[in-house]
Amino acid sequence: MRREIRVEGRTDALDLLAHFPAGVTPRPEQARLLAAVADAIAEALDDPAAPRVFLVEGPPGVGKSHIAMTLARWSGDAYLLTSQKLLQDQYEREFGAALQIVKGRDNYACSHYPDAGVPTSRGACRRPRGPVCQCPYVRAKTAALEGPIFCANTAYFATLRHWHGEHLRRRRLLIVDEAHNLEAQLAGVCTAGFLPEQMRAWFGAPLPRLASADDYRPLLAKHLDRLEERRAAIGRELEALGPSELAPDVFLRTPPSRAEQELIAQRDDLDAALARIHFFLDAEKTEWIVRYPPDPAATLELVPLSVAAMARELFVEAAELVVLSSAVLGPKSVLAECFGLDASGVRAFASPSPFPVEQRRIVYRPVGALSRASLAGLEPALFTAVAAILADHPAEKGLIHAPSYAAGARLVRDLAARAPALARRLIWVESTEAKARALDRHRASPAPTVLVSPSLREGVDLPDDFLRFQIVTKMPFPDLGDPWTAARRERDPRWYALETAKALVQAYGRSCRHAGDYGVSYVLDAQFERFLARYRALLPEWFLDAAEPALRARCPTHDAE
Ligand code: SF4
Numbered sequence: 048m049r050r051e052i053r054v055e056g057r058t059d060a061l062d063l064l065a066h067f068p069a070g071v072t073p074r075p076e077q078a079r080l081l082a083a084v085a086d087a088i089a090e091a092l093d094d095p096a097a098p099r100v101f102l103v104e105g106p107p108g109v110g111k112s113h114i115a116m117t118l119a120r121w122s123g124d125a126y127l128l129t130s131q132k133l134l135q136d137q138y139e140r141e142f143g144a145a146l147q148i149v150k151g152r153d154n155y156a157c158s159h160y161p162d163a164g165v166p167t168s169r170g171a172c173r174r175p176r177g178p179v180c181q182c183p184y185v186r187a188k189t190a191a192l193e194g195p196i197f198c199a200n201t202a203y204f205a206t207l208r209h210w211h212g213e214h215l216r217r218r219r220l221l222i223v224d225e226a227h228n229l230e231a232q233l234a235g236v237c238t239a240g241f242l243p244e245q246m247r248a249w250f251g252a253p254l255p256r257l258a259s260a261d262d263y264r265p266l267l268a269k270h271l272d273r274l275e276e277r278r279a280a281i282g283r284e285l286e287a288l289g290p291s292e293l294a295p296d297v298f299l300r301t302p303p304s305r306a307e308q309e310l311i312a313q314r315d316d317l318d319a320a321l322a323r324i325h326f327f328l329d330a331e332k333t334e335w336i337v338r339y340p341p342d343p344a345a346t347l348e349l350v351p352l353s354v355a356a357m358a359r360e361l362f363v364e365a366a367e368l369v370v371l372s373s374a375v376l377g378p379k380s381v382l383a384e385c386f387g388l389d390a391s392g393v394r395a396f397a398s399p400s401p402f403p404v405e406q407r408r409i410v411y412r413p414v415g416a417l418s419r420a421s422l423a424g425l426e427p428a429l430f431t432a433v434a435a436i437l438a439d440h441p442a443e444k445g446l447i448h449a450p451s452y453a454a455g456a457r458l459v460r461d462l463a464a465r466a467p468a469l470a471r472r473l474i475w476v477e478s479t480e481a482k483a484r485a486l487d488r489h490r491a492s493p494a495p496t497v498l499v500s501p502s503l504r505e506g507v508d509l510p511d512d513f514l515r516f517q518i519v520t521k522m523p524f525p526d527l528g529d530p531w532t533a534a535r536r537e538r539d540p541r542w543y544a545l546e547t548a549k550a551l552v553q554a555y556g557r558s559c560r561h562a563g564d565y566g567v568s569y570v571l572d573a574q575f576e577r578f579l580a581r582y583r584a585l586l587p588e589w590f591l592d593a594a595e596p597a598l599r600a601r602c603p604t605h606d607a608e
Pocket residue numbers: 156157158159166167168169170171172173177178179180181182183184185
């Protein structure tokens with residue numbers, strides 16, 4: 048693991064394993080990945096023209112968070128970004144004071160009002176002539192800014208840089224964990240979104256449905272003055288509730304009323320909207336997509352089609368070296384294009400799975416090629432196949448990946464009618480918000496419960512008896528009913544195939560979480576076979592190790608094809 052490198056005429060040793068978190072022995076897969084990355088870093092430090100963006104692909108069980116921490120500790124000066132707050136919590140649990148976590152303002156309580164539970168986003172300093180002081184949020188942010196490992200979620204970090212103009216100095220290393228989500232997260236940060244109630248308050252009524260994003264430019268430009276006026280009016284309303292009514296010290300000792308908190312929240316929403324509208328109006332050369340579903344309660348969103356410029360800027364400005372880590376990222380050429388990079392400046396490393404295939408089998412039981420058009424006709428066969436699998440696992444917990452919320456609800460209704468005993472095991476997750484509660488119920492129940500959801504493909508850890516089987520009902524092709532997805536696919540069909548591959552691999556990754564774990568994954572969609580035949584190169588070897596025996600078991604001619 049020692050790599051000799053030259054830095055400004057002297058020779059240093061790059062020994063990544065020396066920085067492996069204490070108390071844990073590196074697994075062989077971790078040691079091999081770190082050795083390969085050490086070579087690449089050594090070359091990058093030695094040669095300014097060498098690649099500086101590294102893709103690290105490791106299947107579940109490899110221990111990517113330990114690899115990320117090793118690299119961060121080696122650098123002594125890193126941004127470590129996670130895709131969600133839950134993963135930040137996991138880093139905090141595993142590595143404690145070795146990193147400095149910071150979350151958005153809403154996650155901390157203003158210490159001026161210890162008993163009132165006022166979030167710092169509506170704290171005393173957000174009121175007219177409020178104090179400047181140090182609160183839990185400011186302390187956490189300062190500690191993270193000054194500490195060796197600044198750990199935040201990607202959306203928060205990008206928001207600080209992009210919208211708050213926060214000066215985040217260039218560090219030695221930027222690590223983006225779960226980086227398969229990075230494009231979607233950056234697009235989300237740039238999106239100008241308007242809820243129906245906001246449109247009513249700000250524009251007098253929901254904005255009309257126009258053919259293209261460009262058509263919204265003159266309309267929004269026309270409304271800018273009105274929004275600025277509304278912003279000023281909120282400032283005046285806050286002033287009116289402020290110190291002139293009460294002595295300033297009494298005012299600041301009293302927690303903000305509900306009305307005042309609502310005004311502060313409205314002011315923040317309006318500030319955010321104005322910044323995004325200006326950005327949209329100024330970015331005329333960028334292609335934007337309008338997302339505005341037909342139902343009356345729909346949100347209007349203007350989304351940039353590409354995040355390449357933003358990603359490139361992030362990589363260059365945030366750090367000297369960049370590591371993107373995930374179970375699957377796909378070919379570096381596709382990823383480089385997506386992030387506006389030159390593929391020759393990117394280097395990829397992948398690890399095999401530490402688990403034998405027998406612990407993470409795939410069983411292929413096609414009921415037909417499922418698509419939007421064929422789904423209704425094939426649902427009876429699909430639901431019958433699901434019922435049979437549930438009956439084959441009478442005493443085990445499991446997970447059913449539904450094609451969509453609507454199809455999942457139909458599946459639950461169908462099973463309730465045809466097999467009430469099986470249906471009683473189901474825990475239907477009817478929305479993203481219901482996920483956490485459903486997972487708690489599943490974990491707490493002694494019964495062989497089975498979660499049903501289209502949104503549990505990633506970010507959930509169900510080891511051991513919490514998941515012994517799972518069912519991929521339909522191949523997880525991204526929804527082409529979404530205009531952004533459709534436009535993205537039109538621009539680059541490989542991107543669409545890669546998104547499908549990533550979603551499939553993420554779902555499969557739920558089945559076996561550690562060396563002593565095991566679980567079987569059933570695939571019921573005949574598109575699986577077609578997809579593998581066409582896009583084998585997009586899928587990692589450790590996935591193919593399980594998928595190909597499944598195809599052979601189902602289709603003896605597969606080897607010859
Ligand atoms: S800086 Fe002070 S006033 Fe502002 S939210 Fe924090 S504790 Fe409250």
